[in-house]
Amino acid sequence: MAFGHRRSLLPVFFLCCLRICYTEHASTYTFVKHAVQAPPVSYYDYIIVGGGTAGCPLAATLSEKHSVLLLERGGSPYGNRNITELAYFSQNLADTSPASPSQRFLSEDGVINARARVLGGGSCLNAGFYTRASPEYVRDVGWDGALVNQSYQWVEKMVAFEPPMLQWQSAVRDGLLEAGITPYNGFTYDHMYGTKIGGTIFDRDGHRHTAADLLQYANPDGLMVLLHATVGRILFRQTGGAARPVAHGVVFHDAAGVRHRAYLNNGAKNEIVVCAGAVGSPQLLMLSGVGPRDHLESLAIDVVVDQPMVGQSMSDNPMNAIFVPSPTPVEVSLIQVVGITRFGSFIEGASGSNFASHYSQITHELRFGMFSAQTGQIFTINDMNDLPAASSSMRGGFILEKIMGPLSTGHLDLKNKNPDDNPSVTFNYFKEPEDLQRCVKGIETIEKVIQSKAFSRFRFQYISTEELLRMALNFPMNLLPKHDNASKSLEQFCKDTVMTIWHYHGGCQVGQVVDKDYKVVGVDALRVVDGSTFNFSPGTNPQATVMMLGRYMGIKIQTERRETDDEVRRKS
Structure with missing residues (x-):
């Protein structure tokens, strides 16, 4: 079975017209409303929590034949140039306001990270790289290869593009080949060893296309999307002492703090699907009483199911980068080229002011002090004389490496019962020696x-x-404290300069929290479909696979429902 895709089979002109048309109308979705407009109580066949990278394609697919409620705690990406324009990529990550589409969190490892808070999820905040999972990954997970291909293609017709290769990115590409990261695989969405040009969700004009654009596939009569709708807990019912708990509704509050309830319509096959991401999904399960008993009871949360693996096996792919100042001007570019090594690291690059301005903002905050959730101390940076200025004329770029996998894992715990607050997350970067050697x-x-x-x-x-x-x-x-030998010892350099590339995953993994059909173990009518279910991050960037998974599971759920109906008819 071929999983690859180098070029679209549709004519380029038709694809461009299709996507331009979709994008022009995407900001006027008739089914998108603010949660303050929601009734106190409502009923649907499917309730999806999280309008992100997986939630949007899943909602679009299920709405074809069923009534779907999609609840997103953030706002709309449309009309926000910091989301839609490549040139303003870093501004969202630097924005710490309550209205920001990016919610910053500090892991217990001392690494600054971010989680999405916007319709479209992480696809609204990331560097745009689009690349598929490897065929080996697809086989190991047990997905249907043909449906995976179809689902990737469904996504790519809307949001994936070939990037323009200018001088700096071309130099990175050729430098990787000189460094022995061969063969050269050209432009492809495929994941294969060597150096390649990957896809991007930024079009030729530098406009971002996100998972929210996939809602153009939706049946407008079957879908309701509510923005600024924060789900506090999932509601369960239990008909008898021996019966399994059944998810049948959710409680959410709107931007004014007013509580609403949404319930599933009567019917054995209706479900709630959690797509709140690797931080949000395990957090919501625990807030709803599905998690480690001792931890939940310590916060006075009623235990529905004692599920000790919720929040476990959290991973974040460590990233380390080197800034290279340039004597000549460079283009503003995000990730376009990747070197996929056989030793387990991915080499990528970005140039111009985007990454630099993000670094500059973080530097400013650290200079004036930032509270460490890890130790309670105030860290300050005093010696900033060597920092280049972050401006539109920034010359240079970052070349970075990301660890495949990784093997090191951590855990997630609740700090309190407020769904708006970040939980406590520990990733344990480089806990496993193999990860450090890959770095x-x-x-x-x-x-x-x-x-x-x-x-x-x-x-x-x-x-x-x-x-x-x-x-x-x-x-x-x-x-983290910096060591004097970090520029001479690469092991110490990796530890001292570890960063995130926002590819964290785990917390609701298949085989631990959910089964192979993504159904939460121990309860009925509840699934989790997002990156929290991954054992390893797929490809060099997971967003393509998360979007694919939303579509894939939408088709699988529809098929499962149809087969059940057919079986009932045969028996009757």
Whole structure:
């Protein structure tokens, strides 16, 4: 079975017209309303919690034949240039206001991270890279390969593009090849060893296309989307002492703080599906009484099911980056090229002011002090003289490496019963030695790219790689102490400069919290469909696979429902 896709089979002109038409109308969805407009009580066949990367395609698919309520705690992405325009990518990550589509959280590891709070989820905030999971990943998970292909293609018709390859990204590509990350695989969505140009959700004009655009596939008569609707808990009913709890509704509050209830219509096959992400999904399960008994009872949460694995096996792919100042101007670009190594690291790059301005904002906050959830101490950064200014004329770019997997895992715990607050998350970066060695090899590969002939025009020859490592230590994206030997020891450099690339996953994994059909173990009428179910992050960027999974599971749920109906008819 072929899982790959290099070019769309549809004519390019038709695809462009299709996507332009969809995008023009996406901001005028008739089925999208603010939760303050919702009735006190409502009824649907399916209730989906989380209008993100998985929730949007799932809602669009299920609405074809059923009534669907999609609850999103954030607002709309449309009309916000920080979301829609590539040039303003970093502004959302720097925005810490209550209305920001990005909700910052600090892991117990001391690494600054973010979770989406907007219709479209992480696809509204990320660097846009679009690439599929490998065929091996698809087989290991046990997905239907043909349906996976169809689901990827359904997504790609709407949101995936070939990026323009300008000078800096071309130099990274050629530098990777010089560094031995071969073969060259050209432009492809496929995940394969070597160097390739991947897809992007930014079109040729630099406009972002998100999972929210996939709602154009929806049946407008079958879907209701409520914005600024924060779900506090899932409601369960139990008819007898031995009966399994059945999910039958949710409680949510709107922007004014008014509570609403939504229930499933009568029918054995109607369900609630949680798509709140790797942080939000385990958090909501625990708030609803599905989780470790001791932990829930410590917060006075009534236990519905003692499920000790909820919130466990949390992982975040560690990222480490080196900034390379350039003697010549560079384009503003996000991730376009990737080197997929055989030792378990992915090498990518971004240039211009986008990443730099995000770093500059974090640096400013750290300079004036930031509270550490890990120790309660105030960390300050004083020696910032080597930091380049973040401006539209920023010259240079970051070359980064991301650990595949990873093998190191942590856990998530509730801090309180407020669904608006972040839970406590620990990722345990580099706990497993193999992850650290992959980082070291990744940094060594980045050094080869920087020293390559192809990249020579974009680096100052008199700046050594050790000096670049020392400069990277002055771009703090974590609250960890820095060590004097970090520019000489790559192991210490990896530990001191660890960052996130926002690919965290786990907490509701298949085989632990949900079964192979993503049904929550121990209860009925409840599934989880998002990155919290992943054991490993798929591909070099998971967003394509999360969007695919939303479509895939929508089709699977419809098929399962139809087969059940057919069986009932045969028996009658």
